Amino acid sequence: MVTNSEIAAMLYEFAELTDLEGDVFKRNAYRRAAQSIEELDGDVAEYDREGRLESIPGVGKAIAQKIAEMVETGRSAKLEELRSKFPPGIVELMKVPEIGPRSLVRLHQELGIKDLEDLRQAALQHRIRSLKGFGERSEENILKGIAVVQGQGGRMLLGDALPIAEAIAAHLRAGGCEEVSVAGSLRRRKETIGDIDLLAGSDEPLRAMDRFVSYPRVASVVSRGPTRSTVRLADGTQVDLRVVPRDSYGAALQYFTGSKEHNVVMRRIAIQKGFRLNEYGLHRRDSGEMVAGAQEAEIYRTLGLDPIPPELREGRGEIEAAGEHRLPSLLRLEDIRGDMHVHTVMSDGRATMREIAEAAFRRGYEYIGVTDHSRSLHIAHGLTVDDLLASVEEARQLTDELGFPVLRGAEVDILEDGSLDYPDEALAQLDYVIGSVHSRFKMDRRTMTERVMTALSNRELNILGHPTGRLIGRREGYDIDIEQVMDEAARRGVALEVNGFPDRMDLSDLNCRKAIERGVTLVLDTDAHGVEQLDNMRFAVGTARRGWAERKDVLNALPLDQLRRFFRVAGA
Ligand SMILES: [Zn+2]
Ligand SMILES: [Zn+2]
Incomplete structure (x- = not known):
């Protein structure tokens, strides 16, 4: 396929x-x-x-x-x-x-x-x-x-790498390789990755390798062997495939998923408990008998640990938590009930409100929020107040016609002085308001923090969009006291966004975790400019999982009535 x-x-x-x-x-x-x-x-x-x-x-x-x-x-x-x-x-x-x-x-x-x-x-x-x-x-x-x-x-964006890796994995499966997985930092959903690592469990490794090098986009075969091959795709991306016997598949998956920090602790625990752990399996040290290997979860369980989701394997306390049975019950993609940050043709998006609503419905969402740019953002065709208010009516009609709730929000610029780019009376007509910084990134830390704190104090604001403004590989985030912003957002009932656009991933994983610890509600968005980008939700989910997020921490994992209640009490 x-x-x-x-x-x-x-x-x-x-x-x-x-x-x-x-x-x-x-x-x-x-x-x-x-x-x-x-x-x-x-x-x-x-x-x-x-x-x-x-x-x-x-x-x-x-x-x-x-x-x-x-x-x-x-x-x-x-x-x-x-x-x-x-x-x-x-x-x-x-x-x-x-x-x-x-x-x-x-x-x-x-x-x-x-x-x-x-x-x-x-x-x-x-x-x-x-x-x-x-x-x-x-x-x-x-x-x-x-x-x-x-x-x-050296580094690729998760959003670029994962689809490639999955396509090759599908190609291997279609060729008879049953057990195939992405490994390495890609499986841990890091925001950027080096090379793409794939792992297959097969008792016919040569056949798997033949299939691998025959992938249509392979431009050259760098090396080829019975257990490991490396290819380059036309765009320079390097992809590694390792093939291990099926009995060792789980152990190899554990080993090659990493991180290094995680695996160092895993091996130490294995030794303390009288085992030896490597990519071939978990063996008793005295008899050499293999006690786990085919299933990754068995390795964790045999060592007295709850199985640890790949996104947590960073050596950030997950192994202790697994030993004490207090791992978070991580948010899943299926928990997300709607996307709250989507642009339409009215500003710089490519799809109409109707197309977005229909695509959201097909994905199984329970609601969708459309948010165009505000009037000051000329390059993105920000909406005038009149256009914005007309579109509120459009959303209402569409909701009635489709029987699917289309919420009308806006992604409103946070201006230089911290005010929002529409009058409060106009904002009050919307279902909710995202505030984002899109200009004047070079302010000093105190001025920028004050700017965003002023925006947070506006009772119409419900969500702070891409809170640090970074663009991975292109622009550092602006200088801001993000902890002060988190505390204020928690106090005022403003949700902080985890923007899943591949070069944003903003908040980052570590900032997600910090925000949750400070009582902040997260909202996971795609910032889609076309319906196909609604798929980016999984990257926001991956990042939030890396930040130990549970369903209860996430605004758009709530049913519509509770979501609306959150918007009503904001700014109180
Ligand atoms: Zn934005
Ligand atoms: Zn946006």
């Missing part, structure tokens, strides 16, 4: 490779098609079956044929042909901000540069300045560009 995101990824790769060939027109066409597929409501395979591929925006006859081939065979002959024209590292090279595709082709043809390391060496040895059109400055810029790529490069 090829998923929409795999097809979109192949189309993006087409776009990059045609760009290298110098065909800007084709590049744009592939990009447009890829975007449409990402945003597509429904399965591409179904469009293919029903002969409706060309009804997808940006998909003409030629691209439709390629998509049909991808759906039916999992690959594209034309893409493979294009790939073979360029070295596998080339797509990664395209991420270096200082070089355009044409320069890249020349660097490849004239200097034989195949990957980032070649490029760095060429710049350091001043070989690039000898090419026509390049100079000393280009070498400096290229070195800076490489540093940028590697600075982010």
Whole structure:
């Protein structure tokens, strides 16, 4: 089964490779098609079956044929042909901000540069300045560009990595590998991860490895062996697969999920209790007899511990808690009853209120909240007061018509002086209000803290959106006394957001835990700008779980009447 995101990824790769060939027109066409597929409501395979591929925006006859081939065979002959024209590292090279595709082709043809390391060496040895059109400055810029790529490069966002990992896991399962899991920090749902680690339990490891390297998006096989193989995908992502015998699958999963800190304590406890724990199993030290290995939970239980969810395995007190049977009963994705932060076409979203409401209903939510930007945020087409109030009526009508509660909120800018970007009378017409900082990030700590504290004191405010303002890999959070903000939010009945947009993840895991300890109510949101992004809720849930959140800590795990009660008492 090829998923929409795999097809979109192949189309993006087409776009990059045609760009290298110098065909800007084709590049744009592939990009447009890829975007449409990402945003597509429904399965591409179904469009293919029903002969409706060309009804997808940006998909003409030629691209439709390629998509049909991808759906039916999992690959594209034309893409493979294009790939073979360029070295596998080339797509990664395209991420270096200082070089355009044409320069890249020349660097490849004239200097034989195949990957980032070649490029760095060429710049350091001043070989690039000898090419026509390049100079000393280009070498400096290229070195800076490489540093940028590697600075982010080492780490991927959870939101990018997890879908890739799951697609490969599905590919392995479809090939007969029954036990497959993501491992490492990805399984622990860390906000960024290094390489993608997969683990399979199989008594036919060679077959599993064959299947692994045949994954359509594999650009090169870095290494291949009976227990471990490594591949690189076209975008430079490295993926590792380990295959262990099924009897050891649980032990290996425990071992390769980590963290290091967690496993150090696990091994110490095993020794204290007369066992030896490694990736093959849990063995008695005296007799060598294996007492647990196939099931991960058995390892914990045999050591007198409650099984510990992967998100907690960070060496932050979880093992003591498991030994005393007081692990939190972690929030689950199914506990979330609605998403409270979604943008519509009225501001910078791509879906109408109706499309969002219908998508929320299909997901099994009990309600949805739509929140467009406020008037000062011009770049995101913030709403005027009149438009906002008209949309309150639209939400009411939609609620009646669909029999599904659509709450009308707003994501209101917290202005420089801490006031909110609409008059209180307008805000009072809404079901609830999110306040967010979107401007003037560089204030000193005291001024920024005061700004947000002033916003919290507004009785109309119910939720503080992405409370630290960070963008992972791009921008540090603003300087703010987040503990003071937490205490005030708890006191005033304002919920703090856990924004699940992959480069936000704000609050972070540690801040979630701190907030809960301070009596703050969390609200988990996606900040979706299109219906497909409603899927990002699982990242917010992963982060909240890493912060030890339980259902009782989360506002939108409440039924609608209790949610409304929370909004009524806020600001008291
Ligand atoms: Zn925002
Ligand atoms: Zn937003």
